[in-house]
Amino acid sequence: MNVTFTLNGRLRNVNIEPGDYLVDTLRQLGLRSVRRGCDSSSCGVCTILVDNKPVPSCTTLTARMDNKTVTTVEGIPKEASLLADEFGKQGADQCGFCNPGIALSAYALKLNHPNADETMIRHFMVGHLCRCTGYVSQTTALKAYLEGKR
């Protein structure tokens, strides 16, 4: 079947099998920032934005993307770079496998709740498992990113 959606600002028409998951479709399209940490919406690694809302792509059918807007971290290089600077300042980046997913959730948070406080950040990020950092450095970095501090 064919699906048409906007991917990182570009209209794409892709030929897929009805049962294909978005994470696989996007990887096949060369967007390799989208990676799999599980297959049950339980780790947050595969997070992408659909109409600016964070969604786990490992359990989202590509077939449902018709007429939607899909964003991966490749589509928000400026925001990802800003967040990376804050992560760098806190040492909040270790293996990095969780990072692109976090960047997209952080961007969504900035769009929808720019004044989020620490409690809200924690709440919003609860679906992003990180086995490396222990979270505190990440939360500090996310706060700085939202505050737009340089």
Place this chain on the structure above:
Amino acid sequence: MKNHHVVNHQTPSVDGKGIMMGRDAYSDDFAHSDALIIKIMRSPHAFAKIVSIDTRRAEEIPGVELILTHKDFKRNAYTRAGQGYPEPSPHDKFVLDEYVRHVGDEVCAVAAVDVKTAEKALHAINVEYEVLTPVLDFETAKDNDQRVHPEADIYEMFPIGFDPKRNLAAAYHMEIGDVEQTLRDSDVVVKESFYTTPQAHAMMEPHTVNARIDYNDRLLIYSSTQTPFHVRRILSQALEVPLRKIRVIKPRVGGGFGGKQALHGEMLCAAVTLRTGKPSKVIFTRQEVFESTYSRHPMRIDLRIGAMKDGRITAIDCYGLSNTGAYGEHALTVFMVTGSKVLPLYNKVEAVRFHGDVVYTNHTPAGAFRGYGAIQGNFALESIIDMLAEKLDIDPIELRMKNMIKEGETSKIFEVMGEGTEGTAMDMESCKLDYCLNRGLALSKWNKTYPRQMISDDKVRSVGMAIAMQGSGIPFIDMGAATIKLNDDGFYNLTVGATEIGQGSDTILVQIAAEALMTEVSNVAVYSSDTDLTPFDTGAYASSTTYVSGNAVLKAATKLREMMIEEAARVLQCDSDAITFDGITFTDDKTDSISLKDLSNKLYYNDEQKQLTATDSYVGHKSPPPFMAGFIDVEVDLCTGEFDILNYTSVVDCGTTINPMLARGQIEGGVVQGIGMATYEETHHNKKGRLITNSFLNYKIPTTKEILKLTTEFAESYEESGPYGAKSVGEIGIDTPPAALANAIYNATGVRITKLPITPEKILQGIKEKENKR
């Protein structure tokens, strides 16, 4: 403390931005676009013999390229452990075998053009099993009638106590002094048994491998491994391919924590590509990561500790029973660390014994995991120290202060116990454990709260603590090497065998090189872990990178600096002794000078052209331990047993921190994994031995909700033998939380939990039992 311009600075990681921005980094990002997909059939039984495998229907499915069963491999016992050679782990594994020894063990493998075809083929394969009674209780595994490894062609590389007839993967015994007599002569003896859990590594990137034959007709493998050089060697031995025909590249690894020290997908992936000539890849599902890779060795630790009334600890007797599951990977060495990196904490004892068995069972095998036995031993020892303090009516801090190891001291254990072999005698040239303890008291709420503080009728706050030590590589075994190359325009390439797995090794090794060459971090381009292009390194394990690989980098950089000075002296026509170099310019004793830029451009284009490259390596002659004191603040609900962790305070002596920010990351990440093991990460099996907690839905690791505050500081410390005074820091953070939490829960409720994890249910049950006794 010396003044450094790069080392000991909070340099951001060299690679974090590229990864955040989604650039190709991890193994699967480099997979061939036409790679065959490998899917592995997993055993549904905890123990069975394969009677027959009928692959005929599967073979006929279009798109199926290859099916591999145990009949396709020569019987060649090896170990997946990913250790140096000869390995201290038994060779008790076959690439594929006629026996399956745990739920999730490999039965056979399919390579097909896509995932769907591969899965379809798996369903079309008919396997007939003779189901055997599994050994599921590790406490009755030794000398059980059922043997987990009945086959004859498995062996140990040197004596490790391997005795498969008795279900023993390894055994160990050592005694210093006369423990029984000393305990009899002690005023007080405390005795307790402790149980730890088979924690899962739960790294976010599943095990991922891909392979192809390159245009030089060599096998090229990308693997998310912690040990690329060991992978090359073990593949070569098990598949009988010459070493020279194999190249292993480790791109960015999405977390390892010991779980990627071993080989998991590499064997089958290599076999598929070698046989088909086609590229192939395998990515483990999360269920496979849980069921079919490794866990931490669960243990029972029986402790007896003796002391005199004045608080002098006289003797420690430790028997351990460790469950290695279906295969004996890291069986002996993890077990020995339970003694060797725990018991020396109390080095003033008159007698100490450490002994026990590592048994085979039909569970998911256990392997290397950050802490590597020390966290198990620490939970037991640091719990019983608090119990002893209570019995002696001495403050637990005072008891520790009086008995713990101090700078300049040693422990006989260092000499007696190594990892799989004898140990190495060493004095503690840097040990700021006393500072760590005192500073932790000041930073945490100890003095205000100890032992408890009632907040309301049913809420109580309390504190608990523990001290720990680890190591810095394995002396005389772990070797790291580095090459530094000067380029035109005066920038450097640093190539290291050391394995960046997210811990920041590339960054701190660049810092060490930049410090020695007096240049900026941005002037050193780093490339790590490619068995063709980088020098050797044993890999990222045993807290070896900062100390061992770091020393190698320092030696190589120092060598290159001397070579450059010699060239500058030639150009400036003076003695090399007369040259001073500030990182940018070489100046002689008069005022002639040449910039590094000009010198390098001359060297590569104009004048007596030559390549300047320096390689050096380092093997540790000791393993200076990092130390830590950990303090936990908790609030317990006495009605429900539920508790919140309000803060975890860590004060660490790891010598000079090459990068205080990344070192903090190692500590905090370790602490939170330790907290996970202490409390949330519970594993369950059903009666048939299947792991029920095999996904993130039912195996809970800590999230942003549970971890509220972490306070982390470093002691001023300088290890003479380390690069710029550094010791390693990768593991020490994980060790203290289980004991510290158990002690805090006891202080809050009077309930002593000796069986991990520490759950509200267990606390509540303990509270009820105490009430009933009243």
